[in-house]
Amino acid sequence: MTDGSAKPRRRRKEARPGEILEAGLAEFTERGFGPARMEDIARRAGVAKGTVFRYFPTKEALFEAAVQSRLAPVLAGAEAALADPPGTATEMLRALIIEAHRGVMDSDMPLIMRMVLTEGPRFPQLLEAYHRLSMARGQEVIQRVLARGVAAGEFRDSALLRAPMLIMAPALMAAMWRLNFERLDPVPRQALLEGHLEMVFGALASDAPRPPAGPDGSAAKEQDLSPPGSPAPRCLPPRSSPRRRS
Amino acid sequence: MTDGSAKPRRRRKEARPGEILEAGLAEFTERGFGPARMEDIARRAGVAKGTVFRYFPTKEALFEAAVQSRLAPVLAGAEAALADPPGTATEMLRALIIEAHRGVMDSDMPLIMRMVLTEGPRFPQLLEAYHRLSMARGQEVIQRVLARGVAAGEFRDSALLRAPMLIMAPALMAAMWRLNFERLDPVPRQALLEGHLEMVFGALASDAPRPPAGPDGSAAKEQDLSPPGSPAPRCLPPRSSPRRRS
C-alpha cells in the first residue's frame, strides 16, 4: 500500500444519492427510523457523515426519500397488472394470489411494509403514499378482476366485492408472520397458499352454498358489529399535557 | 380541600406500580418506545421522574412490564375459549370470528399488537410472549374447533387445517388497516365480517366445490412457491461493520 488506497476520496456527484439512499434503506429496515444512526448510514455508503447532509437536508428527508424509492417500482408493477390480460377472471385471480405470495416470501416488500406501518404516525404523507401506491392499487386490481368474473358469471355476488382487502389479508398476514415469528413458528407456505385459494374461490364460486346463519337464524348481515350512533370508544385516554412533537 | 391538593406528595407504595405501568403503556402506544420520554410517563402517572426508576430499573424494563400487563388478560380469555362450549363447530367458529372482529374494532388490542411487532427485533422475549399468548393460542383454539367440525362431518378436509392463521388473517388486516388507513379509507366493517365468514365457510363447507386448477391443469399443490433447496435470498445485505446494540 504505497498510496493511500483506503480512502481515495473520489468525487462522484452522480452516484452518491443512489448509494446513500440504498444505505439508508438498509439501516432503516434493520434498525427502524429512530435507532438508525446517520454516521452508520454514511459509512455503509462509503462516505463521510457530512456528505450525507449534502444530499439530504435531514434524517427525515432521507428516510422519506429512501422509502419512496422503493414505492415507485410498485406503481409500475401495478400499472402492468391493471392492463387486462387474456384469460378467465378465475385464472387471473389465481395468478394474482400466487404472485402475491411469492412477493411476500421472496422480496423485501414486507420490510418496507413494516417500516411504513411502524413509522406511519410520524410520517403521515408516507402512509398516504403507501396507501395510494400499494393498498388502494391492490384493491383496485382485485376489484377489476372480481367485476369481470361476476359479469362473466364465474363469480357470484359476494361481500368480497365490497371488501377486496379480504383477498389481500392472507398475504399480509404471511408477511408479518414471517418477519416476526418465522423462527418460533415457521409459515406453512404451501398450506397457506392452498388455503388462501380455497377461501377466496370458496366464497366466490357461483355454485357455492351460502355461509351458515347464526344460532338464532339471523344472517351475518344482521350481526350488529357496532351500533351506527356509537363510535368505538377511545382505546386509551388522550394525553393530559400536550408536548412538542419532534 | 384543607390539605394541599396541588402537590401533597403522598406516599403510596402499593398503588404506584400500576399507575406507572398504565402511564407507560399510554405513552408507548402513542409515541412508540424510542420517542416516549420517561419524564412524560412520570408526569402522566402524577409522579416525579426519579420515582419511576424506583419501581422499574430501566426504560426497557418498564416497556416490557407494561406490554406484559396487557398480555396476561389475553391468556385468561383464551383459556375460557379453550373449554369446549356446547353448539356445533360451525356455530362456534362463527362466534369466534364475530368476536375477533369486535375485539379488533373496539379494543386497544391493535395498538398492543402494533407495538409488539414494531419493537419486536429489540425485544425478542416480548415477541415470544406475544406469540405464545396470542398467536399460538388463537391457532390452537381454531384448530380445535376445526378438528371438531371435521369429526362431525360439518367441515371437509381443507388446507385451512394446516394453516389456521388464515382464519385470523382478516381480523389482523382489519386491525392494521384501522390503525393506519382508517382516515384515508375507512374499513368496511360489515362487508369485512360478511366476506370473512363467506371465505371461511366457503372453504370449509363439506359440499363446496374444489378450488379451480391452474391454466395448465395443475392444482395449487403443485405450484412451486419456493424450491426446497434455495432459501429466500436476503432482502438486504448485512451490516458491514457491527456496532453495539443498545
Added chain:
DNA sequence: GGCTTTGCTGACCCGTCGGTCATTAATGCT
C-alpha cells in the same frame, strides 16, 4: 413532640447523535 425510616423529589450528570462548517483536495478550465 421528638426521632427514625423510607417513599419521593428534581437538579444534575453525561453519553449520544443530528446537524454544522472551516478545511482539504479532486476536478475542470485556460
Added chain:
DNA sequence: AGCATTAATGACCGACGGGTCAGCAAAGCC
C-alpha cells in the same frame, strides 16, 4: 502548470433524554 470551483471530510457543537443521588418530608413509633 496555475488557478478556480466545489465535492468531500470529520472535528466540533448543542440539544436531548436516560439515569443518579443528596436531601426532603410524610408516615410510623415512642
